[in-house]
Amino acid sequence: MARVVVIGAGPAGIAAAEVLSRASVEVAVIDEAPRAGGQYHRAPAPGLALDMRRLLGTGYAAYETFHNDAASVCSRVDYRPGTLAWGVHGGAVHLASRGAAKALGYDALVLATGATDRIMPVPGWTLPGVFTLGGAQALLKDQGCLIGRRVVVCGSSPLLYLAAVQYLRAGGEIAAVIDTTRFADKLRALPDMLAAPRVLRDGLHHMAALKRRGVRIIHGATIDAFEGEERVGAVVCTPPNRMPLRIACDAVAYGHGLRPETQLAELAGCALRFDAAQRTHVPETDLDGRAGQGVYVAGDGGTIGGGQAAAVSGRLAAAAALSDLGATTNDVDLEAGRRMLQRLRRFQRGLATAFRWPGERAGQLDDAVILCRCENVTMGEVRAAIALEDGAAEVNRIKAATRCGMGRCQGRFCGPGLAEVAAISAQHPGSERDRLRVQAPIKPLPIALAEDVVP
Amino acid sequence: MSAIDVDVAIVGGGLIGCMTAFALCKRGRSVVVLERGRVGGESSGVSFGSLRLQGQHAVELPLALRAHEIWETIEEELGESIQFARHGHVHLALNDEHRARLESNARHGRAHGMDITLLDREMTLRRWPFLSDKVVAASWSTRDAVVNPRLVAPAFARAARRLGATIHEGIEVARVEQGGGRFIVHGRMRDGSEPVISSAALVNAAGAWSDTLAAQFGETIPLFAAGPAELVTEPIPPFAAPVMHVVDGSILFRQTDRGNVIIAGHPRMKVDAETRRARVPPDKILINLARLVAIVPRMRAHAVIRSWTGIEGYVEDMMPVLGPSSTTPGLYHACAFSGHGLQMGPAAAVAIAELIADGATTMPIAPFDIRRFYATGQQRTLSLAEEFQADVLPPRDGLVR
Numbered sequence: 001m002a003r004v005v006v007i008g009a010g011p012a013g014i015a016a017a018e019v020l021s022r023a024s025v026e027v028a029v030i031d032e033a034p035r036a037g038g039q040y041h042r043a044p045a046p047g048l049a050l051d052m053r054r055l056l057g058t059g060y061a062a063y064e065t066f067h068n069d070a071a072s073v074c075s076r077v078d079y080r081p082g083t084l085a086w087g088v089h090g091g092a093v094h095l096a097s098r099g100a101a102k103a104l105g106y107d108a109l110v111l112a113t114g115a116t117d118r119i120m121p122v123p124g125w126t127l128p129g130v131f132t133l134g135g136a137q138a139l140l141k142d143q144g145c146l147i148g149r150r151v152v153v154c155g156s157s158p159l160l161y162l163a164a165v166q167y168l169r170a171g172g173e174i175a176a177v178i179d180t181t182r183f184a185d186k187l188r189a190l191p192d193m194l195a196a197p198r199v200l201r202d203g204l205h206h207m208a209a210l211k212r213r214g215v216r217i218i219h220g221a222t223i224d225a226f227e228g229e230e231r232v233g234a235v236v237c238t239p240p241n242r243m244p245l246r247i248a249c250d251a252v253a254y255g256h257g258l259r260p261e262t263q264l265a266e267l268a269g270c271a272l273r274f275d276a277a278q279r280t281h282v283p284e285t286d287l288d289g290r291a292g293q294g295v296y297v298a299g300d301g302g303t304i305g306g307g308q309a310a311a312v313s314g315r316l317a318a319a320a321a322l323s324d325l326g327a328t329t330n331d332v333d334l335e336a337g338r339r340m341l342q343r344l345r346r347f348q349r350g351l352a353t354a355f356r357w358p359g360e361r362a363g364q365l366d367d368a369v370i371l372c373r374c375e376n377v378t379m380g381e382v383r384a385a386i387a388l389e390d391g392a393a394e395v396n397r398i399k400a401a402t403r404c405g406m407g408r409c410q411g412r413f414c415g416p417g418l419a420e421v422a423a424i425s426a427q428h429p430g431s432e433r434d435r436l437r438v439q440a441p442i443k444p445l446p447i448a449l450a451e452d453v454v455p
Numbered sequence: 456m457s458a459i460d461v462d463v464a465i466v467g468g469g470l471i472g473c474m475t476a477f478a479l480c481k482r483g484r485s486v487v488v489l490e491r492g493r494v495g496g497e498s499s500g501v502s503f504g505s506l507r508l509q510g511q512h513a514v515e516l517p518l519a520l521r522a523h524e525i526w527e528t529i530e531e532e533l534g535e536s537i538q539f540a541r542h543g544h545v546h547l548a549l550n551d552e553h554r555a556r557l558e559s560n561a562r563h564g565r566a567h568g569m570d571i572t573l574l575d576r577e578m579t580l581r582r583w584p585f586l587s588d589k590v591v592a593a594s595w596s597t598r599d600a601v602v603n604p605r606l607v608a609p610a611f612a613r614a615a616r617r618l619g620a621t622i623h624e625g626i627e628v629a630r631v632e633q634g635g636g637r638f639i640v641h642g643r644m645r646d647g648s649e650p651v652i653s654s655a656a657l658v659n660a661a662g663a664w665s666d667t668l669a670a671q672f673g674e675t676i677p678l679f680a681a682g683p684a685e686l687v688t689e690p691i692p693p694f695a696a697p698v699m700h701v702v703d704g705s706i707l708f709r710q711t712d713r714g715n716v717i718i719a720g721h722p723r724m725k726v727d728a729e730t731r732r733a734r735v736p737p738d739k740i741l742i743n744l745a746r747l748v749a750i751v752p753r754m755r756a757h758a759v760i761r762s763w764t765g766i767e768g769y770v771e772d773m774m775p776v777l778g779p780s781s782t783t784p785g786l787y788h789a790c791a792f793s794g795h796g797l798q799m800g801p802a803a804a805v806a807i808a809e810l811i812a813d814g815a816t817t818m819p820i821a822p823f824d825i826r827r828f829y830a831t832g833q834q835r836t837l838s839l840a841e842e843f844q845a846d847v848l849p850p851r852d853g854l855v856r
Contacts, residue, residue, distance in 0.1 A: 087737040094737035101741055267734070388613065397493055400500055400605040408689055408760055440737055444689060444758035450744030451755060 001026045002107040002325045004318075005093055007085050007264060010038015011307045012299025013112030014070045015314030016321075017077055020110075023327050027077040028104060030095060034082045036070040038114050038299075039134055040307040042141040043067060050144045055169050058202060062307070087440030088268040091294070094440070101449045108294050108321040111265050111283075112314055113301035115258035118280075120155075120361050121417050124226030125254065126373045133159045133255030137166065146172045148251025152235045154178035154223055156355040157257045161206035164215065167253075174215045175249045178237050180256075181356045182220035192350025195343045199306070218245075222361075226252055256357050258304045259416055263442040265301070269293040274433055277349055278304055279357050280416065281435045287338050289317035296321045304352075309344035312337050362420035371421070372414040374407020382418065386425045395422050395434045408444055411436040461485045461621070463811060464640050464654035466628050466668055469499040470604075471789050472660035473611035473622075474800045478808035480618035487621040487652055488612070489628055489642060495608025497731070498662060499797075501765030502604045503685060503707065503719045505698050506798045508569060509544050509596035510560045515774060515795060516567055517819040522802035526600060529801065533614045537606040540712065543697040544599030545583070547750065548592040553702045557594040560702075564596065571596045585694055587750050601698060601709060604797055626650065631657065631671055638785065656785045656811045663728050663768035665776070665790030669825075672783045676776055677828055678791055681847045682726035682764035683719055684735045684743060688757045690714030699751075703841050706746040716754070718747055722844045723794070726766045735762040769793045770828075771839065771848070777803050777823035779810060787811065788825055 002025045006013050009031035020027045037043045041063050044050040053060045073079075083097035092103045117132035119125065131139070131147045133155060139145045140163075150173045153164045164174045193200045210217060221237040224244060228234065232252050238244045259280055266272060270291040271284040282303055289296045298317035299310030319332040367380025385401040386393040395418055398404060404418055405411030411418070415436050423433050463479050465472045468490025476486045488494075506526055511519045530539055548554040561571040572595045579593040580586055612622045625645050632639040640652040659668045666678040691714050700707035704721035711717065720743035726733035740762055748755050770776070773793040780786035789807050792799065806818035839848060 087740075089734070089736050089738075103737070388609070394493060397496070397609075401609065406761065410761060439734055439762045440740065441759060441762070444760050445740070446758050447688070447744050447748060448755040450741045451748055453741045453745040 002327065003028065003105065004108045004110060004321055004325075005030060005104055005106040006110040006112060007093065008038060008112035008114055008299070008301070009033070009036035009070065009074070009079070009081070010112060010114050010299065010310065011040050011066060012114070012301070012310035012314035012317075013038070013110070014066065014073055015311040016110045016112060016298055016318040018069060018073045019315050019318035019329060019332055020322065021073055021076045022331055023322050023329050025322065025325065025327055029074065029077050029079045030083050030085050030093065030104070031079075031081050032084050036074060036081070037067065039138065040310070041066045042138055044144060045142055048144055055141070055166055057165070057169065058205070084443060085264060086442055086445050088264050089440070096445060096449050099446075099448060100452060106294070108296060108325055109268060110296045110298060110314075110317050110321060111268070111301055112298045112310070113261040113264055115260050115300035115304055116412060117255040118257050118259040118357065118416050119254065119413055120256055120358055121365060121369050121371050121379070121414075122223050122225060123366060123369050124228065124232065126370050127226055127228050127232045128230065129228065129232035129250060130226050130252045130254055133157055133163055133253045134258070136253035137163050140166060140170055144170070146170060147253060148249065149173060150175045150249050151251045151253060152176050152178065152247055152249040153253045154180070154235060154237070155255045156180040156358070157255050158203055158351055158355060159255065161203060161210065163253055165206045165209050168210070168213055168215070174210070176216040176218060176235070176247050177210060178218045178221050178223065178235065179355075180221060180223060180358055181354060182240065185356060186219075186354045189350040189354035192346050193354065195350070196308075196347035199308070199347060257355055258300060259412075260301050260304060261412075262301065263438045265291060265295060265297055266438045267440060267442070268295045270295050270297070272435070275303070277352050279359060287316070287341065288320035288334070289313055290320050290324070303345065303348070305344055305348045309341055309348065312341045312344065316341065357416075359420040359423075362417050363424040371417050372404040372407060374409050374414075375403040377402050377404040377414075379421065382421055383425070386422065393422050393425055395419060395436055398422060399436060405436050410438075410442065458639070458651040458653040459487060459621070461487045461652065461654045463487075463656045463658060464489060464638060464652050465658040465660055466640070467660035467662055467665070467790075468494040468608065468612065468622060468624065469497060469660060469662050469796075470495060470608040470611065470800050471662070471792065471796055471803060472658070473608045473615060474804035475658055475660060475789060475807050476615035476620045476622070477611050477618070478804040479811065480615050480620050482808050482812040484808075484812060485619065486615065487623060487654070488615070489626050489640065489652070490622070490624045491627045493624055494612045494622060495605070498765035498767040499608040500605040501683070501685065501763055502794070502797050503683065503709070503717060504601050504604045504797070505544065505700075505707075505709065506600040506602060507544050507698070507700070508599050509564055509571060509594065510546055510702065511795070512773065513563060514822040515799065516563070518799055518802050520567060521818055522799045523598065523600075525801035525805070526602070533610050535610055535613075537610050538603035538712070539600060541598065541600040542709070543595060543597045545697045545699050546594045546702045547586070547590050547699060548702055549589055549750070550591065554592045556702050557592055561594050569596055570598060583695065583699075585751055585753050587752050589750055595697065599698065602797070607797065628668070631668070633783070656787065658807055659786065659788045659790055661790060663766045665768060665788065669788065672780055672786055674780060674782055674825060675828060676788070676791055676825065677770055677849075678768045679847065679849045680726050680728040680766050681723040681769050681843055682733045682766060683721070683723055683794070684739045684762070684764055686718040686735070686740060686743060686759050686762050688716040688718070688754075689760050691716065691757050694753070701750065705841075706743060706750065708747060708751070716757070718743060718759070720746055722840070722842055723767075723847060724764065724844055725846045726764065728766050731766060733764045733766055735764050767794055769843075772827070773842065775799065775803065775823050776825050777806060777820045778825065781826050
């Protein structure tokens with residue numbers, strides 16, 4: 001029997017596994033997290049009495065449905081939580097779990113690896129107390145913890161408003177929501193966002209709820225700095241045509257939307273392309289997620305589309321894998337799925353306008369600002385390396401010269417900023433660009449794992 | 456398009472090509488370096504970074520020692536740091552056969568004036584207590600050093616450029632013609648333009664692709680491509696200064712000044728010189744980590760954050776092809792360094808520069824003549840099983856493995 005390996009147990013991975021589990025294939029679901037849900041449907045740690053119904057509000061119904069489905073699906077497949085897929089080579093996924101290394105061969109590989117926060121560095125972004133938006137949300141949903149008592153939520157992302165509302169529900173104080181995209185851009189994005197009226201309505205609800213609670217919302221501001229000595233104590237921002245503001249806080253949740261986790265797709269041999277709208281590299285796929293080499297990409301790991309689009313694309317990817325394996329399924333209405341996915345993607349295009357990635361900021365930041373926090377590499381060091389290359393710098397060359405992107409995160413967080421600095425220096429900021437190349441392990445691999453390997 | 460006229464055209468902007476350009480510029484020659492990709496972008500930047508003297512092949516050691524003299528003052532000449540550090544090199548023995556090799560290497564090295572100390576197990580473990588008792592002996596050579604290989608080729612390219620060299624990146628050599636006693640090099644740029652370079656001398660420093668260029672002149676370099684498996688850990692507090700190297704090459708590691716531990720382990724892997732993309736297979740990563748933990752148990756507490764490899768050009772006698780062409784006056788080969796290019800590079804570059812500028816060199820390069828491949832009944836004595844995985848070596852007749 002053909003084996004299909006699904007990486008990730010978030011909305012895309014579980015939806016794919018659900019379709020696969022009803023076909024005559026062997027299904028394995030590999031998930032780095034101890035519990036299914038991904039980031040979108042992250043569930044609290046066992047034994048934690050967190051009132052998810054209250055925390056998620058109108059989002060609770062989808063959460064509950066997902067977890068019921070996931071429990072059922074995971075009981076029917078070879079489900080391996082707490083397992084890191086750290087490499088793909090020769091038709092096998094290489095896994096690390098509970099101190100042991102294993103390889104799992106596949107006939108088809110469904111990558112539902114999700115996304116992580118995208119960050120534009122600002123002065124002070126590495127201070128203690130500054131969290132990514134996703135990180136702040138994960139702490140709340142997983143551990144019931146707030147990142148501080150008085151929190152500034154800033155950057156530009158639909159998550160700004162959701163995270164702020166959830167923090168209020170959990171008893172936190174929101175000092176301000178600072179959105180770096182102008183309100184006019186939000187209006188400009190409305191036609192596209194009407195493609196998913198319910199999601200739009202939820203977003204507007206969140207904004208209204210914040211206003212009702214007296215939370216200050218600033219649109220179109222530039223984030224100048226996170227200030228503090230031992231830890232963050234204030235956010236300095238400049239609203240449009242106004243003097244800079246200093247907003248006191250004891251924690252900051254910061255982010256500019258999401259960046260697809262494409263490392264495994266690259267290692268599996270999939271082609272990547274630069275997507276100008278998302279301003280990031282994504283795996284080259286057809287609408288169903290076929291990426292070649294027996295690989296299928298679903299969810300935010302392919303194109304940032306949110307939880308609902310992830311589930312639809314998971315079903316399409318599973319159907320594509322089954323069809324290519326000769327194990328057809330009638331369970332998936334392909335045409336309806338594709339229509340829905342296209343509609344949701346249009347909505348996401350709107351989001352990319354309404355919540356802009358401020359790539360141009362990379363050109364304005366002071367030389368002293370840290371770009372790569374793992375290796376402590378500053379903007380100035382990166383610019384000096386680019387200057388040595390006569391300005392025609394390629395990101396992997398800058399990495400080699402400066403160590404930017406060589407640390408624990410392997411460029412997952414500094415990569416987008418580095419790409420912008422390089423693009424600005426090459427004077428083609430909007431065009432096709434280089435990206436940091438990937439090698440295994442995609443995340444730190446404990447050496448102890450190898451102890452059982454016969455040398 | 457009118458031709459660019461230079462004294463010397465160098466094909467290949469790896470560390471050998473850039474070092475040769477620098478050496479030629481110092482001798483007043485006009486030079487252009489033609490690099491298909493980026494300077495130092497292939498195997499030059501991906502090596503382990505060891506400038507090892509101890510255990511160098513007997514025939515290579517004289518050139519290696521001359522290279523080392525250059526390395527020891529190179530940062531002053533270049534005007535920038537390439538993270539040169541003279542931390543020494545330790546060969547480790549895991550069995551009696553290894554121990555015999557250490558003793559033989561020490562005799563040979565001392566005969567060339569090297570400072571080598573042999574240590575028994577007790578002395579070894581007292582000196583480096585992080586090693587496990589699987590280590591039965593060690594030999595410590597103090598003059599050996601390390602550099603950061605990623606920085607070397609670009610630094611030499613910049614130094615050469617300051618002295619007037621033209622470093623052309625993104626130019627593929629389509630073909631080379633000869634006429635009027637000159638080489639006419641037809642290049643092809645990514646944008647489709649086709650510059651022509653005319654030179655009196657031509658240097659083949661094309662690394663893993665140097666056999667193709669040699670073939671245009673009716674010469675055979677029996678080259679094959681292979682890659683080293685390199686790993687690096689997160690930074691950890693300093694514990695090991697010298698390079699530690701099990702003498703059969705099965706595992707070697709060094710700690711950088713900032714704390715990361717770089718780990719390599721032979722045999723080298725098969726890589727694809729056509730697609731020019733190479734990765735370390737996960738199984739290889741695990742095997743090398745298992746070997747590391749066996750001799751340095753404390754490493755089990757840490758994590759590896761990245762692997763890499765590159766495409767290096769090898770020949771079966773593991774020696775470079777260095778010197779004049781056997782068919783074409785004015786053509787010089789500086790290639791097939793078989794993994795030893797970083798250490799020997801500066802002396803090889805001076806040898807080529809002297810041959811071109813003076814017609815003769817003081818560098819001991821006689822053993823590396825390309826004509827050695829035409830000798831009949833050639834036999835090899837090195838153990839290639841230690842050096843390469845079985846799938847790397849090309850099938851060939853007449854050579855004893």
